[in-house]
Amino acid sequence: MxxxxxxxxxxxxxxxxxxxxxxxxxxxxxxxxxxxxxxxxxxxxxxxxxxxxxxxxxxxxxxxxxxxxxxxxxxxxxxxxxxxxxxxxxxxxxxxxxxxxxxxxxxxxxxxxxxxxxxxxxxxxxxxxxxxxxxxxxxxxxxxxxxxxxxxxxxxxxxxxxxxxxxxxxxxxxxxxxxxxxxxxxxxxxxxxxxxxxxxxxxxxxxxxxxxxxxxxxxxxxxxxxxxxxxxxxxxxxxxxxxxxxxxxxxxxxxxxxxxxxxxxxxxxxxxxxxxxxDVGSFDSLIKEVETNREKIVEIDGEENFLYSDNNKKVISTIGLKDFVVVDTKDALLIAKKGETQKVKDLVNKLKKTEISILDAHTVVHRPWGTYEVLIDEKNYKIKRIVVKPGKRLSLQKHFHRNEHWIVVSGTAEVQVGEKVYLVRPNESTYIKMGEVHRLGNPGKIPVVLIEAQVGEYTGEDDIVRIEDDFYRGN
Structure with missing residues (x-):
């Protein structure tokens, strides 16, 4: 079977x-x-x-x-x-x-x-x-x-x-x-x-x-x-x-x-x-199965609430809430009455009109080669924390609207810029000019962690032209 x-x-x-x-x-x-x-x-x-x-x-x-x-x-x-x-x-x-x-x-x-x-x-x-x-x-x-x-x-x-x-x-x-x-x-x-x-x-x-x-x-x-x-x-x-x-x-x-x-x-x-x-199809069904971290929750006159945060260090405090669902993530907060959480789907449809990016991914985004986390996202610049798994590498790519600065925190990164390939070690950095073909890889046995600073008129994820990719992704 x-x-x-x-x-x-x-x-x-x-x-x-x-x-x-x-x-x-x-x-x-x-x-x-x-x-x-x-x-x-x-x-x-x-x-x-x-x-x-x-x-x-x-x-x-x-x-x-x-x-x-x-x-x-x-x-x-x-x-x-x-x-x-x-x-x-x-x-x-x-x-x-x-x-x-x-x-x-x-x-x-x-x-x-x-x-x-x-x-x-x-x-x-x-x-x-x-x-x-x-x-x-x-x-x-x-x-x-x-x-x-x-x-x-x-x-x-x-x-x-x-x-x-x-x-x-x-x-x-x-x-x-x-x-x-x-x-x-x-x-x-x-x-x-x-x-x-x-x-x-x-x-x-x-x-x-x-x-x-x-x-x-x-x-x-x-x-x-x-x-x-x-x-x-x-x-x-x-x-x-x-x-x-x-x-x-x-x-x-x-x-x-x-x-x-x-x-x-x-x-x-x-x-x-x-x-x-x-089928865990709503928060009303999820709360029957998931326990929250009660040590970080302080309530006054609260009854039958489901209070959840993806940050285990964050304290959640409430006064006078009864039968509420509160879900906190780094970039979004949901507050709903129990029995009404089927309407989250309707809420998402409303968000599609104004905040489409918040529906796609968390601040930590998973990729085939590892993860990246957006630390700061402002006009004309963005700062990320990138983790590349051992033996993995990003696509060979270029950007039309941004320059990139890479600073390695741990591990040893293999960097390709044009035809040149070199290693970047902890506390070392490199610079990728706008339009240059480049690639980041990890030839080692431990994850590579680096900070990426993007500077340019546009820093969206769709400013990527993939030339070659180990994971067969398109642009």
Missing amino acids: KNLILSGGSGTRLWPLSRRLLPKQYLKLFNGKSLFQMTIERNFKFCRSFLIISNEDQYFLANDQMEENLSLNQKNVSFILEPFGRNTAGAIAFGAFDSDENEILFVTPSDHLIKNENKYIEAIKKGRDLAEEGYLVTFGITPDSPNTGYGYIQAKSEINEKSGILNVELFHEKPDLDTAISYLDQNSKFTTQHPTLFLWNSGMFMFKAGIYLEELKTHAPEVYESSKKAYENSKKINGNQKRILDTFMEKIPDISVDYAVMEKSKNIKVILSEFEWN
């Missing part, structure tokens, strides 16, 4: 913790682990290989986090990289085209939290048996509240059916509160005489690759044909990567697997899943 992991996402619902270049699945909020890492570890025991469908800007995050667990190197791991998202129907098609037609695909999001492993494994075994029989299998979660943030599956059991395998009647979009309450009310009346249940749609699926493609071709032929053409014209890189080209990606209809296949197929079963499940 192959675990097909959908790992895209734009990081809107948990902003400002989550950003476009660091979405929620890569945030290490759970005892030093990320949801992505926990997904891999959870499925490691029964999947022979992993295929990760990722945005090309986030690939190195997934790769780095997998490398942190050396045992994962024993598994066959590959990537299909998308230039931008076109929803799940096409993404899953890529995985199916990349697999043998009889391979069972276990399709999972990368950003869900699951507990009670024995119940999880029990559900997976049931799903695998049904997938072998040729069914499309989905996994439904019994609701414990009238949640309006999830889609629902309307399922029906056979008379005297006790296996936990149900027939799917309908898929329902995220309901309003009254409708969600009515679903739970109907669940409370569940008997053999009234065998209908409403379950949360977990977004997890299992089926043979060939079966999925047959259903997709039948019910969504445009998605099938455009995804097939995009996959066949993908660019293979480094043995375990395939990159989908922009011109083919944009022709794939933007449609979910639920709309394209699941709502139309007559070949579906749903597993009544009893494991604990949380």
